[in-house]
Amino acid sequence: MNLRLQPVQVATGSDDGESRLVFHESFLVAVLVQLSDEHGPEAGKWFLEAGFGRVDDPNAPTFADLDEAQAWIVGQLA
Incomplete structure:
Protein backbone atom coordinates (compact mmCIF):
# COMPACT_ATOMS: atom_id res chain seq x y z
CA MET A 1 0.00 0.00 0.00
CA ASN A 2 1.47 3.32 -1.03
CA LEU A 3 1.14 6.50 0.97
CA ARG A 4 2.15 9.92 -0.27
CA LEU A 5 3.39 12.46 2.26
CA GLN A 6 3.27 16.15 1.44
CA PRO A 7 5.07 18.71 3.62
CA VAL A 8 2.75 21.43 4.89
CA GLN A 9 2.58 24.03 7.64
CA VAL A 10 -0.24 23.51 10.14
CA ALA A 11 -1.44 26.25 12.48
CA THR A 12 -1.56 24.16 15.65
CA GLY A 13 -1.26 27.07 18.05
CA SER A 14 2.13 25.89 19.27
CA ASP A 15 5.65 26.04 17.91
CA ASP A 16 5.53 22.55 16.39
CA GLY A 17 8.00 21.76 13.63
CA GLU A 18 7.32 19.90 10.44
CA SER A 19 3.93 18.59 9.35
CA ARG A 20 2.75 16.20 6.66
CA LEU A 21 -0.48 15.60 4.83
CA VAL A 22 -0.84 11.86 4.23
CA PHE A 23 -2.64 10.69 1.10
CA HIS A 24 -3.73 7.20 0.06
CA GLU A 25 -5.08 6.77 -3.48
CA SER A 26 -5.58 10.55 -3.78
CA PHE A 27 -7.61 10.68 -0.53
CA LEU A 28 -6.38 12.70 2.45
CA VAL A 29 -6.27 10.18 5.30
CA ALA A 30 -4.20 11.94 7.99
CA VAL A 31 -2.31 15.00 9.16
CA LEU A 32 0.92 14.33 11.07
CA VAL A 33 2.75 16.97 13.12
CA GLN A 34 6.25 16.71 14.55
CA LEU A 66 7.53 8.85 10.12
CA ASP A 67 8.16 5.19 9.26
CA GLU A 68 6.32 4.10 12.41
CA ALA A 69 3.49 6.53 11.67
CA GLN A 70 3.14 5.25 8.11
CA ALA A 71 3.13 1.62 9.26
CA TRP A 72 0.33 2.41 11.73
CA ILE A 73 -1.69 4.24 9.05
CA VAL A 74 -1.29 1.34 6.62
CA GLY A 75 -2.51 -1.01 9.36
CA GLN A 76 -5.59 1.15 9.95
CA LEU A 77 -6.36 1.21 6.23
CA ALA A 78 -5.87 -2.57 5.70
Missing part, protein backbone atom coordinates in the same frame (compact mmCIF):
# COMPACT_ATOMS: atom_id res chain seq x y z
CA LEU A 35 6.24 17.79 18.19
CA SER A 36 8.46 20.70 19.24
CA ASP A 37 10.69 21.13 22.28
CA GLU A 38 7.76 22.53 24.26
CA HIS A 39 6.45 18.94 24.42
CA GLY A 40 9.36 17.86 26.64
CA PRO A 41 10.29 14.19 26.27
CA GLU A 42 7.88 13.83 23.34
CA ALA A 43 9.81 16.43 21.29
CA GLY A 44 10.78 15.18 17.85
CA LYS A 45 8.08 12.51 17.78
CA TRP A 46 5.21 12.60 15.31
CA PHE A 47 1.61 13.08 16.41
CA LEU A 48 -1.61 12.20 14.59
CA GLU A 49 -3.12 15.70 14.50
CA ALA A 50 -6.09 14.46 12.48
CA GLY A 51 -7.15 11.16 10.97
CA PHE A 52 -9.99 10.61 8.53
CA GLY A 53 -12.14 7.54 7.94
CA ARG A 54 -10.44 4.41 9.27
CA VAL A 55 -7.44 6.48 10.39
CA ASP A 56 -9.58 8.54 12.80
CA ASP A 57 -8.63 7.71 16.41
CA PRO A 58 -10.07 9.47 19.49
CA ASN A 59 -6.84 8.57 21.35
CA ALA A 60 -4.47 10.05 18.77
CA PRO A 61 -1.17 8.16 18.91
CA THR A 62 2.38 9.49 18.93
CA PHE A 63 5.08 7.85 16.81
CA ALA A 64 8.87 7.71 17.13
CA ASP A 65 9.33 8.56 13.44
Whole structure:
Protein backbone atom coordinates (compact mmCIF):
# COMPACT_ATOMS: atom_id res chain seq x y z
CA MET A 1 0.00 0.00 0.00
CA ASN A 2 1.47 3.32 -1.03
CA LEU A 3 1.14 6.50 0.97
CA ARG A 4 2.15 9.92 -0.27
CA LEU A 5 3.39 12.46 2.26
CA GLN A 6 3.27 16.15 1.44
CA PRO A 7 5.07 18.71 3.62
CA VAL A 8 2.75 21.43 4.89
CA GLN A 9 2.58 24.03 7.64
CA VAL A 10 -0.24 23.51 10.14
CA ALA A 11 -1.44 26.25 12.48
CA THR A 12 -1.56 24.16 15.65
CA GLY A 13 -1.26 27.07 18.05
CA SER A 14 2.13 25.89 19.27
CA ASP A 15 5.65 26.04 17.91
CA ASP A 16 5.53 22.55 16.39
CA GLY A 17 8.00 21.76 13.63
CA GLU A 18 7.32 19.90 10.44
CA SER A 19 3.93 18.59 9.35
CA ARG A 20 2.75 16.20 6.66
CA LEU A 21 -0.48 15.60 4.83
CA VAL A 22 -0.84 11.86 4.23
CA PHE A 23 -2.64 10.69 1.10
CA HIS A 24 -3.73 7.20 0.06
CA GLU A 25 -5.08 6.77 -3.48
CA SER A 26 -5.58 10.55 -3.78
CA PHE A 27 -7.61 10.68 -0.53
CA LEU A 28 -6.38 12.70 2.45
CA VAL A 29 -6.27 10.18 5.30
CA ALA A 30 -4.20 11.94 7.99
CA VAL A 31 -2.31 15.00 9.16
CA LEU A 32 0.92 14.33 11.07
CA VAL A 33 2.75 16.97 13.12
CA GLN A 34 6.25 16.71 14.55
CA LEU A 35 6.24 17.79 18.19
CA SER A 36 8.46 20.70 19.24
CA ASP A 37 10.69 21.13 22.28
CA GLU A 38 7.76 22.53 24.26
CA HIS A 39 6.45 18.94 24.42
CA GLY A 40 9.36 17.86 26.64
CA PRO A 41 10.29 14.19 26.27
CA GLU A 42 7.88 13.83 23.34
CA ALA A 43 9.81 16.43 21.29
CA GLY A 44 10.78 15.18 17.85
CA LYS A 45 8.08 12.51 17.78
CA TRP A 46 5.21 12.60 15.31
CA PHE A 47 1.61 13.08 16.41
CA LEU A 48 -1.61 12.20 14.59
CA GLU A 49 -3.12 15.70 14.50
CA ALA A 50 -6.09 14.46 12.48
CA GLY A 51 -7.15 11.16 10.97
CA PHE A 52 -9.99 10.61 8.53
CA GLY A 53 -12.14 7.54 7.94
CA ARG A 54 -10.44 4.41 9.27
CA VAL A 55 -7.44 6.48 10.39
CA ASP A 56 -9.58 8.54 12.80
CA ASP A 57 -8.63 7.71 16.41
CA PRO A 58 -10.07 9.47 19.49
CA ASN A 59 -6.84 8.57 21.35
CA ALA A 60 -4.47 10.05 18.77
CA PRO A 61 -1.17 8.16 18.91
CA THR A 62 2.38 9.49 18.93
CA PHE A 63 5.08 7.85 16.81
CA ALA A 64 8.87 7.71 17.13
CA ASP A 65 9.33 8.56 13.44
CA LEU A 66 7.53 8.85 10.12
CA ASP A 67 8.16 5.19 9.26
CA GLU A 68 6.32 4.10 12.41
CA ALA A 69 3.49 6.53 11.67
CA GLN A 70 3.14 5.25 8.11
CA ALA A 71 3.13 1.62 9.26
CA TRP A 72 0.33 2.41 11.73
CA ILE A 73 -1.69 4.24 9.05
CA VAL A 74 -1.29 1.34 6.62
CA GLY A 75 -2.51 -1.01 9.36
CA GLN A 76 -5.59 1.15 9.95
CA LEU A 77 -6.36 1.21 6.23
CA ALA A 78 -5.87 -2.57 5.70
